[in-house]
Amino acid sequence: MNEEIKKVLDAGIYGTPELKPAEKALFLSTFRERVYIALTKRQVAQNNVYKEVKEEMRRVRNGILYLNGDLSYSMLSKYIKEASKLSLSFTIVNDKETDTPLGLVLASKQEAVEREEVFIRDDRFSLE
Numbered sequence: 001m002n003e004e005i006k007k008v009l010d011a012g013i014y015g016t017p018e019l020k021p022a023e024k025a026l027f028l029s030t031f032r033e034r035v036y037i038a039l040t041k042r043q044v045a046q047n048n049v050y051k052e053v054k055e056e057m058r059r060v061r062n063g064i065l066y067l068n069g070d071l072s073y074s075m076l077s078k079y080i081k082e083a084s085k086l087s088l089s090f091t092i093v094n095d096k097e098t099d100t101p102l103g104l105v106l107a108s109k110q111e112a113v114e115r116e117e118v119f120i121r122d123d124r125f126s127l128e
Contacts, residue, residue, distance in 0.1 A: 025098035028066035028105045029091075033112040035105055036060055038119055044071055044103030049078050052120050056106055057086050066105040069094035079104060 010017075018024070023032050037056045044067075057065070065083045067076045069092045076092065083090040089109070107113075 025095065026100050026102065027107070028068060028093045028100065028102055029095070030064075030066060030105060030107045031112075032118075033114055034107040034110075035118045036063065036108070036113055036115060037106045038102050039104040040101050040119075041068060041071060041103035043120065043122070044068070044079070045075050049082055050120055053079070053104065053106065054082055057082055057088055060088065060106060060108070062109050062111075063088060064107055064109050065090035066107065067092045068100065068103045070099075071103050075103070 020031060024030065026032075027035055027038065037053055039050060039053065043050065057063075065079065065088055067079060067090060080090055082088075
């Protein structure tokens with residue numbers, strides 16, 4: 001069978017193949033290369049907004065804030081308010097099939113930013 005026809009048939013039967021599904025599951029539906037900054041669920045649960053996230057939200061152009069829908073709205077609302085103040089797009093990701101330790105990801109909508117370090121490390125930091 002012609003290879004091109006096989007690809008079309010496979011896509012019709014199984015759906016379009018997804019690039020880096022494990023990476024996208026970890027980073028709340030985006031690629032690691034697009035991430036400016038990320039927080040764990042525990043960090044998002046803290047009472048205050050991380051100043052590093054606030055500063056990065058001010059700097060980012062054409063960005064989007066991904067929030068983990070496993071967290072309660074009361075935990076997410078402080079970040080949603082900050083994003084709204086800055087007219088920054090946000091989306092709440094509800095993926096019941098995968099579990100990620102991340103609670104927030106600020107990323108570029110389209111292009112790679114290639115940050116070496118995207119996590120804010122503090123005494124509460126843990127990817128567990």
